[in-house]
Amino acid sequence: MSIPYDSELVANVAYSLDLRTPNVAALDAIAQRLDDALDGTEMVADLATGVGKTFIAAGLLDYLAESGVRNVVIITPGSTIQRKTINNLTPGHPKFLRGLRCNPLVVTLDDLERGTVAQALDDESRFKVFVFTVQSLLRPDTKDARRAHRAHETLGIALYEYLQNASDLVVIADEHHVYYSGNARKFQQAIDELHPTALIGLTATPDKSTESKVVYRYPLAEAIADGYVKIPVLVARQDGMKDLRTQMADGLALLDAKQSALDAYCKQTKKSTVQPVMFVVAQTIDEANEIRDMLAGPDMLADDAKVLVVTSEEPDSTLEQLDRLEDSSSPVRAVVSVSMLKEGWDVKNIYVIAAVRAMESQLLTEQILGRGLRLPFGERTGVPMLDTVEVLSHHSFADLLKSARVLLEATLGERASEAKAVANPVFGVAVAGGDVAQVSNQLSTSETGGSVVIELPGSAPAATDRGQQSLFGSDDDGDDSESEQTHVGMGFATIDTRLGEAAETAQVLTTTLTPRAPGGVKIPLFLPRVTTRWEREPFSLGDVNLVNVEALGRQFADDEGATLNRKAVDATRQSDGTVAIDFHDETETVMAAQPRLPFNTIESDLASRLMQTNGVAATVSEANAATAVARAFLQGAEVTEDTPWRAEHGRLATSALAQWISNQQTSRPAREVKEVTQVKWPDPVERVEARPPADRHLITSSKQFTKLYPYKGWTRSVYEINCFDAYSTEFRLATLFETTAGVRAWVRIDDSVPLRITYLIGAIQREYEPDFIVIDDQGTHWIVEGKRDDEMNSTVVLAKRDAAVAWVTAVNSSPNVQQRWGYVLASESVTAAAASWNALKTAAGAVSS
Structure with missing residues (x-):
């Protein structure tokens, strides 16, 4: 049986089971090998213990089921792994593999002897997974008649023979290396006599004799x-x-x-x-x-x-x-x-x-x-x-x-x-x-x-x-x-x-870390949150151009009512004297059988309908404007006392007007509105570090620095322990805040600090997390960021800079925010050369308005 390679199916299976990268690679390598493999081909995936061979087996089951295979045998070296495998494939069991989609019928020799699966085995469309120990498949001898080789009443034949007759059988051998230690010849013979489409071995330690059959390798070191x-x-x-x-x-x-x-x-x-x-x-x-x-x-x-x-x-x-x-x-x-x-x-x-x-x-x-x-x-x-x-x-x-x-x-x-x-x-x-x-x-x-x-x-x-x-x-x-x-x-x-x-x-x-109040700064801090939304200018029916409404009414003028379908019956005498009856649809435009509205109520009826549409305020001025719009529309439609205006006309006219008015509303210009609120930080105030912190004074060069490791010894920081992404920018900036005049306190912004700035890359809106908040001696709060020299002119950094400047402008313009805010973007060269906080601001071109 051919099993064509399907890269998209591999990707879908990997996504459903949330496979790790090496497991995806292993599944893909096996799928490619199956594509060109001759019947009976043996292949081995060698993956380190603990990486997840169980999930590779699950991925194979889903892949094979989607590829049309209906019979798979999983061989285990003993009952311990057999039980584990059955549990992995049993929905509702704590060990069930979430994401498995093939819904297999799991068959063991015990199931077969109890007669609980015989009917399902006759269903050629059912995906069946047989889970056996290797001992169950070895050929019987006079001392030990294997159950798999004994004919069963429910099947009429031995299970081994049933599997031999399956034209799409695939065998997955878990702990594949075990079968080559002592019983290699018997195992190979048992597999060969099953005539499988393929034998797929999963192991962390492949037998030396199978090295040429390894299609994927992921060792422990990796x-x-x-x-x-x-x-x-x-x-x-x-x-x-x-x-x-x-x-x-x-x-x-x-x-x-x-x-x-x-x-x-x-x-x-x-x-x-x-x-x-x-x-x-x-x-x-x-x-x-x-x-x-x-x-x-x-x-x-x-x-x-x-x-x-x-x-x-x-x-x-x-x-x-x-x-x-x-x-x-x-x-x-x-x-x-x-x-x-x-x-x-x-x-x-x-x-x-x-x-x-x-x-x-x-x-x-x-x-x-x-x-x-x-x-x-x-x-x-x-x-x-x-x-x-x-x-x-x-x-x-x-x-x-x-x-x-x-x-x-x-x-x-x-x-x-x-x-x-x-x-x-x-x-x-x-x-x-x-x-x-x-x-x-x-x-x-x-x-x-x-x-x-x-x-x-x-x-x-x-x-x-x-x-x-x-x-x-x-x-x-x-x-x-x-x-x-x-x-x-x-x-x-x-x-x-x-x-x-x-x-x-x-x-x-x-050990619980609590926030401090360095430099007399009061905790909690109140941090601005800027929310951007777009608003269109207010709409009124009074702004509508009545000439355009009259033109719309003209388009409506030709509508005389509903179209009725009627059955017509024709009788025709044939040449032999017989009469033929013919039923057919006869369609003509007629006025619907609806009562006419009095002429003096047509205008008020249409105006009332307009007031009930979306986007129209229920005010006296809007009601007067709705009357004017209705009058202009009816004038364009040439509605007079002789016009057979009915309720259906009112509904259709309102629908046309409502759609036209909606288009008028959406075509009006929109403007950006920034709403500034504040959030308290820290909340909660306590935090716990997961690793023993290192003394910051031990770090004197980038070669000693460890990315994202906690460092202690910061006296002006709200928290004594902080982590940093880089030495030449963030760590050096923090050291500058600590050692020069003009800084009362600073905060390293991380996931717990609710300060984010929205920026645009093309038409895509994103959000980013600045590096620091610095509070100077005048009480001004500064957003400070450090970037490598080669990043300073990148599109993303420039977009973030522009967004931060706009954020500062919005915050400083808000009556809700009492403190003044500023923004500093410092390159690593500026940071290295700055001898003080004021020098950093000057060299970096700080923005505070």
């Missing part, structure tokens, strides 16, 4: 770089203690610290509570049970219900607890697993990962690390402690750093070659990264330990929070070019360092 997953931080002890009990205690300490930070963040943002969980990997079931007993002991969690062990021997009730792990009511704080959870476990609240010593070498594999990469809020928060997952190591911190390069390559792959290292970074103070091995070796000899941050070039486009573009990296003068920005790709730290950072994060998130 997912971290783009901000779709958490950032891994490898944590070790400075003292080198390696015993399991110490590591479990460290993990729980980190878990408690994360919990405090999460509680504070959720309270601040009013988001649902997230309870962090520790994930521990054991090598054997006996080890898993030993770890469970240790964690549930009185010196740790002290509760058996808080530890969940998941092995191949666990009952279904355990798996149900696993599915509810994200629920706020779940008591589980730690999950101990052997091998059952290596794939398909996609909860988002894993914040600490640990393993027994024998499995430490596998910690950074995607099957284990991937368990903690997913983001609980759907995107990064901009709070470093909440955007990272702690990976506990048995090595000492010094030994860990000596292996940094190897560990980077294991995690970041090819991107490791681009990595730079920063030792003991100070949030908000950017420094140039150095060679990873050199920096790591230097820190490994330190007795105090600390942390190393691994930076990669570029920004994280998926990190939508304003503060996420660069947690530690630099931004050169507001330039957003990829080459100028860096983002965190990984980290190494001691347990004490991470606990200290977590405590600081929780403290910051629970």
